[in-house]
Amino acid sequence: MPLVILTGYPCSGLTYRANQLASLIEKAQDDIFASPESASPVTLKSRYKVHVVPSHDASHPRTVYDHARTEKEARGVAYARAKRALTRDSIVLLDGMNYIKGWRYQLWCEAKAAGTTCCVVHVGTPIDQCVANNDARLKRQAQKSNSELAGNMASASDEAQSNDDEEPYPSELLNNLIFRYEEPSTHSRWDKPLFTVPWGDKEPPVADIFQALTGVVLSSGETPTGTPVSSLTETLASSTISEAASTTTAGRAFGHGQSLRPKIIPHQATVQAVATDSGALYAMEKRTSAIVTAIRAFTQSNPSAEAALAQSTHSKGIAIDVPGASIPIIVPSHLATTGTTDELAGAGGILALPKLQRLRRQWITLNRQYIGHGHGAGTGGLADDQIPDAFVRFLNSTISGEDADA
Numbered sequence: 001m002p003l004v005i006l007t008g009y010p011c012s013g014l015t016y017r018a019n020q021l022a023s024l025i026e027k028a029q030d031d032i033f034a035s036p037e038s039a040s041p042v043t044l045k046s047r048y049k050v051h052v053v054p055s056h057d058a059s060h061p062r063t064v065y066d067h068a069r070t071e072k073e074a075r076g077v078a079y080a081r082a083k084r085a086l087t088r089d090s091i092v093l094l095d096g097m098n099y100i101k102g103w104r105y106q107l108w109c110e111a112k113a114a115g116t117t118c119c120v121v122h123v124g125t126p127i128d129q130c131v132a133n134n135d136a137r138l139k140r141q142a143q144k145s146n147s148e149l150a151g152n153m154a155s156a157s158d159e160a161q162s163n164d165d166e167e168p169y170p171s172e173l174l175n176n177l178i179f180r181y182e183e184p185s186t187h188s189r190w191d192k193p194l195f196t197v198p199w200g201d202k203e204p205p206v207a208d209i210f211q212a213l214t215g216v217v218l219s220s221g222e223t224p225t226g227t228p229v230s231s232l233t234e235t236l237a238s239s240t241i242s243e244a245a246s247t248t249t250a251g252r253a254f255g256h257g258q259s260l261r262p263k264i265i266p267h268q269a270t271v272q273a274v275a276t277d278s279g280a281l282y283a284m285e286k287r288t289s290a291i292v293t294a295i296r297a298f299t300q301s302n303p304s305a306e307a308a309l310a311q312s313t314h315s316k317g318i319a320i321d322v323p324g325a326s327i328p329i330i331v332p333s334h335l336a337t338t339g340t341t342d343e344l345a346g347a348g349g350i351l352a353l354p355k356l357q358r359l360r361r362q363w364i365t366l367n368r369q370y371i372g373h374g375h376g377a378g379t380g381g382l383a384d385d386q387i388p389d390a391f392v393r394f395l396n397s398t399i400s401g402e403d404a405d406a
Contacts, residue, residue, distance in 0.1 A: 002048075002091050002092070002111075002116050002117045002118065002119070002213035002214065003082065003086060003091075003092050003094065003107065003110075003111040003114075003116060003117070003118040003119075004021070004091065004092065004093045004094065004118075004119055004120075004121055004209070004213070005094050005098050005104055005107055005108075005118065005119070005120045005121070006018050006093065006094060006095055006096065006098065006120075006121050006123060007096075007097060007098040007099065007104065007120060007121070007122050007123070007184055008097065008122060008123030008124065008125060009097070009123075009125060009127060009130045009177075009178055009181055010062075010097055010130060010134070010169055010174055010177045010178065011125075011130045011131075011133040011134040011137070011166075011168070011169065011174065012123045012124075012125035012129075012130050012133075012199075013123055013125055013133070013199070014095055014096065014097065014123050015054070015095055015166060017121070017123050017197060017204060018052050018093050018095040019052060020203065020204065021093060021121070021204050021206060021209070022050045022052050022093055024203065024204070024206040025048070025050050025091060025206060025209075025210060026050055028206060028207075028210055028218055029047055029048065031218075032216065032218075033047065046089055047089070048089060048090060048091045048214070049087075049089060049090040049091070050090070050091050050093070051085040051090055051091070051092050051093065052093045052095055053078060053081045053082045053085055053092055053093065053094050053095060054078075054081075054095050054096070055074065055075075055078045055094070055095055055096025055097070055098075056074070056096070056167070059077075060073070060074040060077060061167060062167050062168070062169050062173070063170070063173070065173060065176075065177055066173060075103060078094065078096060079106070079107070079110075082094050082107065082110070083110060086110070086111070086114050086116065091213065094107065097177065097181070099177065099180060099181040099182055100182060101182045101184070101188065101190075101191075104120065104184065104190055104191060105188075105190040107190075108189075108190035109190075117212065117213050117214075118190075119192075119193045119194070119195065119209060119212050119213060120184050120191050120192070120193070120194050120195070121195050121197060121204060121209065122183070122184050122194060122195065122196045122197065123197050124196045124197060124198045124199065125198075125199040126199060127178055129199055130174070130178070131174065134168050134169055134171070134174050135171075137166060137167070137168035138168045138171070141168055193212045195208060195209055195212075206218075281364075281368060283384050283387060284364050284367065284368070284382075284387055285364065287324060287384070287387040287388055287391065288360045288363065288364065288387070288391050289360070290322075290323050290324065291322045291323070291324070291325070291329075291360075291388060291391055291392065291395075292353075292356045292357065292360055294320070294321075294322040294323055295320055295322065295329060295351055295356060296345070296353060296356070298320045298344075298351075299343075299344045299345035299349075299351050300345070302344065303343050303344065303345065304342050304343065304344075305318075305336040305337060305342050305343070305344050305349070306336075306337065306342060308336070308344060309333055309336050309337065314328070314330065316330055316332055316333065317330055317331050317332040317333035317334075317335070317336055318330070318331040318333070318336055318344075322388065322392060323388070324385070324387070324388035324389075325388035325389050325391075325392045326389055327389060327392050327393070327396075328392070329392060329395055329396065330396050330399070331344075331350055331351065331399060332399070332400065335350060335399065336350065350399060356395075359394070359395060359398055360391075363391055363394050367382065367390075
């Protein structure tokens with residue numbers, strides 16, 4: 001399930017490092033299951049399948065970077081392949097430059113949404129070496145074309161370089177991509193943990209990468225090969241691991257029997273929004289319409305404000321019971337008698353139907369934005385049985401507010 005994002009300049013040996021890291025992870029798992037009594041405080045419950053997801057194929061060659069549209073399509077294909085391979089029992093290595101920090105952030109969010117770990121492996125090949133590698137590929141491609149045209153055998157030098165069968169970049173495109181490259185940084189949370197593999201290192205720090213992804217510490221006997229890692233790589237990897245541990249596993253001790261794998265904490269960008277009742281808006285419309293209808297029926301049976309006030313038993317004024325609400329509509333006595341007309345539902349009355357409909361639409365507009373609100377942090381809008389009381393409180397406060405403003 002963990003995701004490994006490889007990044008680096010074009011022609012920096014990304015595909016070679018991806019395949020090398022995949023074989024080293026397989027070898028490490030072979031050693032772990034061959035010696036289950038290892039000293040590691042955390043062991044694997046099942047074996048991970050290792051997938052190397054390429055960013056290029058015959059349908060998406062290196063020239064896709066010439067145009068924004070074709071580059072976007074190629075990234076979409078790589079994204080779909082990586083997302084498909086992200087399962088509970090797999091380690092996905094996304095081969096490619098992955099040179100845009102926003103693109104790496106998108107992949108990091110996908111890993112967070114899947115509830116798995118993610119790390120970035122920066123293939124730190126110098127620019128001069130990348131240009132030399134591309135020139136060698138261009139030369140070999142030209143020699144191959146000439147030999148095919150002439151019908152001759154490939155030269156001995158070509159046979160020596162037969163292992164490097166990667167497609168070259170046009171020189172202008174290579175310089176453009178190097179200029180556009182956005183290097184990963186430990187200051188960006190989506191680039192951590194970050195492991196840098198210099199050009200001179202024979203192997204990436206597979207033990208540290210495996211520990212960051214799975215929490216399993218490879219002992220000295222489980223190191224995939226006996227080749228020592230250079231001091232520069234050790235320094236970079238160890239500092240990255242310590243920083244990642246302090247930022248992603250705050251407050252958690254790395255004691256015996258505890259997992260060293262960072263805890264994945266979901267956030268708003270990766271948490272699915274709370275499912276909302278499809279009939280929530282309909283319930284608002286129905287409940288508030290019933291209340292307006294009840295008020296309208298009261299004003300028709302009691303058209304005179306003075307008569308309604310005389311019959312009322314409420315101490316503050318006219319009280320109107322409405323369906324579903326535990327509190328009545330209250331029209332203050334001084335407000336009921338100071339209107340332009342004695343009719344409650346008249347043109348200038350406090351309970352005129354156009355005015356009630358306007359207040360109903362206003363209340364629904366204010367509350368509909370909270371339907372399904374929260375993105376996992378909230379509980380949504382009002383429940384069905386809470387709508388009448390909320391609307392009645394709004395009407396009472398509006399009526400009293402108008403009186404205060406007057």
